[in-house]
Amino acid sequence: MSSIQNTLLKALYERYFDDPTFLSLHSFREENNIDDEVFWDEVEGLEDQKLISAYAIGGAYILNTAGVLFVEENKLADSVQIEQHQQARTQILNRLMWQYETNGKHAPYFYEDLARDLSMDTNYLVTHLRMLDVMGFIEAHALGGLFLITSVGRRSVLEWRAKMNIRQMYLDAHSLSAQKRGKALERIITELAKHEGWNLESNVITRGEELDLVLVKNHAYYLVECKWHKNPIEAKDIRDFYGKLAHRTHYRGLFISMSGFTSGAREHIKSYISHHPIVCFGPRDVEALIQTTIALDNLVEQRYRRLTTQRQLEYE
Known part of the structure; x- marks a missing residue:
């Protein structure tokens, strides 16, 4: 990735969890004083990789789920922000796993109940629900606003629990x-x-x-x-x-x-x-x-x- 692309991905990542989620690239280019032709070539490169998409006419763009994950994996944004968003998705999956284990595989969770139980802003929650749906970790129920954890999501939670267990073993070992x-x-x-x-x-x-x-x-x-x-x-x-x-x-x-x-x-x-x-x-x-x-x-x-x-x- 070029420095221009990294900077653009970082800016789009920061906007992804806000309202509005899109960013005007015309304004971004002018604020960063980037040559017009060079800039739009870089934008096209990110589109070709399916990391960003045009949101509306007039140069408005948004980050795709693949783009969010790319930024996080390559640590292109603030580490505190990245950790916050990753922990939010972990909390959501863990709660949906609890629903699965407690009430069965056919018991969906209404998003407003999920926001309340997690003490999470509803709009922020919905943003992550969309991501997890695209990633295949959860699926939307036929009735609107209801979500279920998938087999992929359950495996992810079990892996996370195993990692947490290993970390606790490591912390406990220091006192031996x-x-x-x-x-x-x-x-x-x-x-x-x-x-x-x-x-x-x-x-x-x-x-x-x-x-x-x-x-x-x-x-x-x-x-x-x-x-x-x-x-x-x-x-x-x-x-x-x-x-x-x-x-x-x-x-x-x-x-x-x-x-x-x-x-x-x-x-x-x-x-x-x-x-x-x-x-x-x-x-x-x-x-x-x-x-x-x-x-x-x-x-x-x-x-x-x-x-x-x-x-x-x-x-x-």
Whole structure:
């Protein structure tokens, strides 16, 4: 996207939840002192992508649902505004899910009752209802003003609840002892992985009563170690972990440390790259996974590629 398109999308996003929802692009172009031909070429590009649409004659345009989602996914607008609107849609879906679970799948919710129960402005609610309808999360009942949550919407709510459960597990883990925090972190990573479609490999018990965690996806096997200590991980911890890896052909390592790694530990990891690569995550990586700003798949793949092709050991 060009800077002109980003600026225009931001302005249309801010207007989308107001009344009127449209924006006069003639006025917008003049206020931003943009060349006429260049500007309308940029507008046409956004129309071609189905992000915006002409609302009426005279240069009035509105943002489409795809445009709203594009702005939010790419963080083109104010982060506080984006979070507010996303939370509103979550509240609506959660309430419609409650209606489904309480009164059955054929019990619709009247929009004015929904606005009252959520303490939400009616016009603001209706704007989000239209969005959720286009997205397939809800459907309008045959009788006007009534809405039902769809199977797609129900799956979305169940996913949201699972994420909230993982976040609560993470918050609760901070008050545990170091040993219990490590096991709690392992459970959190397990839940995140299962949520993203990873499989758990059954493994033999090692070192007394400790059961190894192995995650599998796309024929890639990762032996996982989770530590939540006060001090950074040392070289001995890496040697012990590599000793477990060495007995498993074609396995990769994933070492997650909430306290980072010493220089000696990092050097050991680099020395093992040609045999059993060990991908590392730090505390900010875990936070990003918990907040779902990045998927486990993507983070593992990024770190593995840089480790094996550029010999760069990264973690945050």
